[in-house]
Amino acid sequence: MAHQHHVVLLAVMIIMLSAMADTDSFIFGGCSQVKFMPGSPYENTVNSLLTSLINSATFTNYNNFTIQPTPSSSSTVYGLYQCRGDLSNDRCSRCVERAVSQLGTLCLDACGGALQLDGCFVKYDNVSFLGVEDKTAVMKKCGPSIGLTSDAMTRRDEVLAYLETSDGSTYKTYRTSGSGNARGVAQCTGDLSPSECQDCLSDAIQRLKMECGASTWGDMYLAKCYARYSEGGRYSRNSNDDSNHNDDEIEKTLAILIGLIAGVALIIVFLSFLSKVCEKHKGGK
Template identity: 55%
Template structure:
């Protein structure tokens, strides 16, 4: 009888494990679909200067990157400096998440960015990596608190084929609203007018005046370079501006793609739900049959 008992327990455990997996699958899909866009890659830049493996400088980089990950569990921005044996060995670093990113997602984003920059910039004395939802940067130069309007990335979507004066006016109005400074410190800014949406943010090591200066420069470049495009992004070293007409995003995915993604997730959830019911009924029938056979 013991082999029968063993086989029954193993089968029951296997089916219960599969049941739990199928039950959790649709929820994991929903979570990933709602946050995946924040983890998409934007750009990376690595210093041309290299450090020696095993040197104090390498230990400093490890310390900075580890601090990014641990700090992001509770804060969406922080900066660090780790002194080395010489001034050139001092490591400066910062990370920052988008203002609309929850702390939990910020931590995931920073962890992914740290993993990628550690690989892509391996051996380099400095690295900057931008994901959609977060930025990480480290170097042995004292960039903290310094205004830098160097263009790191500019990309524009297709021109609006049937743009009218109202659409262009709304776009100018939202960009004007985002770029308006009232003297207060607003590193993260959003604006919407009809189908037009704008997101802008400067790195929080900047003063209010330098933040305003950086965003003004980024908005000016966006308007001059992208004109009447469907969408456009301008990333400067210390700020960025993203513009879209509501039907297109900077990633080039329209709302139709988003609806398809949602539909696929819903369909998967329904299919998995049906599979769970069938598996549960099958499991109950098997247990009842074995229970009757044991009498």
């Protein structure tokens, strides 16, 4: 039965990994050229900051911290994280923890670093960047340029236009839209003002339309915001309802798999029992 136990564990791990894959996908990362000495007070300050980001992510999908100088460290360290707007606190904290772990490897001994996973963004530095708009293009990807039909192009433009629309009374840093098969998502980091966020998103969307043209999907990441679109539902999981629905589907699939594995195990035990009975019967003759 130990073998069957391993099979169940394997099935659980596969389901969990598939559920996390969308949030943990690496998008981009970068580090400052300035290094600090390992074991220095600055390293302790950075570790304290990153720990604060992870802890905060269990309660809210955005926060920023400033660690002031201490008698042993003359440098101030600034940091923030921003989770995708549709993530639960649990998924947000897992994503931030994964991003911080990858930052520790990617930006070893660097005074500053930034890393974007599909589900969250983490940045720290000893130069203040909080509340500062930054429209530097850091990553662009375009899908196959097979040429969208005129109807598909219209839907794509409608999706991007909605993402770019700003209503002061319903201002959001995280926005989703859909038209037919076209889907879109956009987000700013929470340290930007509404006007700065709007300016950043408008720039990202215009670059996306210009540089990806008639591609079936496109991603445009600027330093403080991003915009993405797809034809065919590549970003269909963009709302709490969809996220909850997916979690429910994962739980159902897991229950079915465990049920099937348990059923197979019972059949194996039953066949083994019959085999022993038959052997005893033959031995009796």
